[in-house]
Amino acid sequence: MTKQTLTKDDTKKIAKLANLPLSPEELEKFSAQLSAILEYVEQLKNVDTSNIPETSQVTGLVNVTRNDEVKIVRYIKKGTYYTADAVFE
Amino acid sequence: MEITSLSIKQLIAGIKKKEFSEEEIYRSYLQRIKKYNKDLNIFLTVCDKPYKADKPSTAHLSGIPVGVKDIFVTKGLRTTAASKVLENYMPEYSATLVNRILENGASVIGKTNLDAWAHGASGENSDFGPTKNPWNIAYVPGGSSSGSAAAVAAGMCPAALATDTGGSIRLPASFCNAVGIKPSYGRCSRYGVIAMASSLDSPGVITKTAEDCELMFHLIAGRDEYDGTSVPFKARALPKKIRVGIPKEYFSEGIDPEVRRKVEEAIRRLADLPDVELAGEVSLPHTEYAVATYYIIVPSEISSNLARYDGIRYGHDRTQFGDEAKRRIMLGTYALSTGYYDAYYKKAMKVRTLIKQDFEKAFEKVDVLVAPVSPTPPFRLGEKVNDPLAMYMCDVLTGPVNLAGIPSLALPAGFTRSGLPIGMQLIGPQMGEEILFTLGKKYQEITDWQIRRPNL
Numbered sequence: 001m002t003k004q005t006l007t008k009d010d011t012k013k014i015a016k017l018a019n020l021p022l023s024p025e026e027l028e029k030f031s032a033q034l035s036a037i038l039e040y041v042e043q044l045k046n047v048d049t050s051n052i053p054e055t056s057q058v059t060g061l062v063n064v065t066r067n068d069e070v071k072i073v074r075y076i077k078k079g080t081y082y083t084a085d086a087v088f089e
Numbered sequence: 090m091e092i093t094s095l096s097i098k099q100l101i102a103g104i105k106k107k108e109f110s111e112e113e114i115y116r117s118y119l120q121r122i123k124k125y126n127k128d129l130n131i132f133l134t135v136c137d138k139p140y141k142a143d144k145p146s147t148a149h150l151s152g153i154p155v156g157v158k159d160i161f162v163t164k165g166l167r168t169t170a171a172s173k174v175l176e177n178y179m180p181e182y183s184a185t186l187v188n189r190i191l192e193n194g195a196s197v198i199g200k201t202n203l204d205a206w207a208h209g210a211s212g213e214n215s216d217f218g219p220t221k222n223p224w225n226i227a228y229v230p231g232g233s234s235s236g237s238a239a240a241v242a243a244g245m246c247p248a249a250l251a252t253d254t255g256g257s258i259r260l261p262a263s264f265c266n267a268v269g270i271k272p273s274y275g276r277c278s279r280y281g282v283i284a285m286a287s288s289l290d291s292p293g294v295i296t297k298t299a300e301d302c303e304l305m306f307h308l309i310a311g312r313d314e315y316d317g318t319s320v321p322f323k324a325r326a327l328p329k330k331i332r333v334g335i336p337k338e339y340f341s342e343g344i345d346p347e348v349r350r351k352v353e354e355a356i357r358r359l360a361d362l363p364d365v366e367l368a369g370e371v372s373l374p375h376t377e378y379a380v381a382t383y384y385i386i387v388p389s390e391i392s393s394n395l396a397r398y399d400g401i402r403y404g405h406d407r408t409q410f411g412d413e414a415k416r417r418i419m420l421g422t423y424a425l426s427t428g429y430y431d432a433y434y435k436k437a438m439k440v441r442t443l444i445k446q447d448f449e450k451a452f453e454k455v456d457v458l459v460a461p462v463s464p465t466p467p468f469r470l471g472e473k474v475n476d477p478l479a480m481y482m483c484d485v486l487t488g489p490v491n492l493a494g495i496p497s498l499a500l501p502a503g504f505t506r507s508g509l510p511i512g513m514q515l516i517g518p519q520m521g522e523e524i525l526f527t528l529g530k531k532y533q534e535i536t537d538w539q540i541r542r543p544n545l
Contacts, residue, residue: 011419018392018422019399020415021408034420036478041381041433047440054438055445057288057318058494058519059275064317076181 004035092117093244094542097153097301100247104152111152115139118154118198122245125545129221131236131245132199133159134167139196149308151194156240156249159200160207161187161292162281166197170283171215172205173409174398184281185313186250186292193308198246201236205411206395207257207285209233210483213474214413221470222264223543224509228467231264233257237295238265242543248296248305252282254289255383256462256487259499262295263462263512266501266541268302268529269295271487273519274494275320277306278313286390287318289491298539299500299529306522325521331528332368333359334455336516338376339486345465351503351511352461355532359459362531368455373447378440379489384481385424385437386492392421416477445493448518456524458516461486466505490516498525501538510538 006014011031015022022030092114095103103109119137126132139154140163162168162180169175187197204214212235213219220235222228223243230239234251238261241249251258253271262269270293277292284290294309296302313319335356340349360367395418400406410418424433451458464485473480490497495518502513515525533539 006423014419014423014426017426018418019396019407020410020418022415026415030416030419033416033477034423037384037416037420037481038423040478041385041437044378044381044385044436044440047375047378047436047443049436049439049443052439052442054435055441055492056438058445059318059320059322061275061318061320066314066317074182 004031005038006031006035093121095247096298097247097296097304100153114152115154115196115198118246121243122199125243125245128226129223129239129243130218131202131220131239131243132156133169133171133202133217133236135199136166136197139198140166141196142191145194146192147194149193150190153195153248154198154246155190155195156199156201156237156246157187157197158203158234158237158249158251160203160252160283161250162283163187163197163200166200168200168283169217170206171203171217172411172414173216173405175404178404182281185278185315186309187281189309190250201234201240201249203235204233204413206283206414207233207252207254208391208413208417210256210260210480211235211468211473212261213470214411216411219470222467223545224266224467227469228509229264229470231261231463231467234261234295238262238267238269241265241267241295241297243545244542248294248301250292251295252290252292253491254285254291255387255484255491258293258295259462259487259497259512259514260483262499264467264510266510266538267295267297268299268501268539269293269499270302270306270522271490271497272306272310272522273320273496275318276310276496276520276522278316278319280313280315284394286387287394288390289387291491299498299526299533302498303526303530306526322520324523325518327523327527328456329364331365331457331524332455333365334368334371334451334458336373336376336451336458336460337370338373339460343464344461347505348461348464348466348511352459352513355502355513356459358535359528359532362535365528365531371451371455371458373451373489375440375443375447376489379444379492380481380485382437382440382444382492383484383488384420385433386441388417388421389424389434390421391417392425413477441492444489448493448495452518456517456521457528460514460516462499462512462514466509466511487514495519496522496525498529500529500532503538
């Protein structure tokens, strides 16, 4: 295999950022797999995107609001959720 | 006559004529689940008693048992996303789509298996074991809505709710000889659907026939005040003559010859239909970049959405994530991190614009695009599990639709020589579902793939 995009140290750093505990075997495996995927997505560099805006949503909706009303039906009934004894009296 | 082989329309007619009762229907499906679920691993939770509304507001689906992909939360009914992280999670409320079917008189018969968190194309990423394809148990049923499609194919329910972020309704529908609608983004509410990639997730439904799919779709679709991204738009008007286009990039060298042949045959049948006009080839030039774009945007959104599973509020801690979830969380974390954001995420969002524009240009000339759903027929269990990139390539013909936010209807289009289903998709413009159902129903009047059932 040629050079990997991600070293084991890189993967370790990403896993830390993502709060994922990984075993040494997993670090090895994921470094190789993630590198292969990253090498594949490199092809996007070939697309000319100068002057192309970004698409983060497709519907074009803006500033969707609703009335700030309390809906009793959405209350979680007492007894169906966990309660703890009072700590301070 | 076997109750479990009937369509929803036939079941409703049968109840009306008193050929069988609602209880008999439920019992028949339940018996079938009990008999075959052990081998096929389709349902993660089965409701021995119908899970339904006390007082439904209509009777449109009265007596119809529906399977629900285990990524829709159901109040008081375990919801796992097929992940060990949520293996004992009990929701406090139900998803809007679940409420909509219940309000129309349907019941939930159980929660169906999936690739954990809906990450996958084969069903094999489920933390509770893969679902088997009812047509041949050595093969995958497609994913991520593996259980929903397999349940309909195996006669365990006449319809099942599912979700499609990159092909997750259409792929399994096509691998199991079922019909599935991936709606326009925002047309069906995401409220109560455990989030994967929020800018693409499209809940929908899998059924036996196009007619049933249309019926179910109109009962679940529509604006939901609990989902700010659900759209208030009107459905597109039906054209007098439906112009059918063939996207040439979807019939390239990489497509399995048997798949290509069957879909080309289906296009010839479509062209013969009254009020349908074959408008010839169109080009969607950025198709080849769709998988790369998809696998930057989707993991990025996943890394954010799955950050909340830390064992404090929901379920177990992060050691319980399976391999695919870990891969996607890390890919997304990397793509969004300082120094890489512009090169990956921002770039992918720009290419997404180009992919969306490809479709917009194509729909100036045609009303519907016809293409295969999957580049290959169903593949063997285990064939791609150690090669994530090969698995990602399954989305090559379905992912572009999600990036553009447009609807697509998957329909059975025949079988391989070895008897495995092949599916095609009718792709429409935004809010164009009605055009797809109209064409799909016409096609099913002159073909009979949809009435074929697997021998279990």
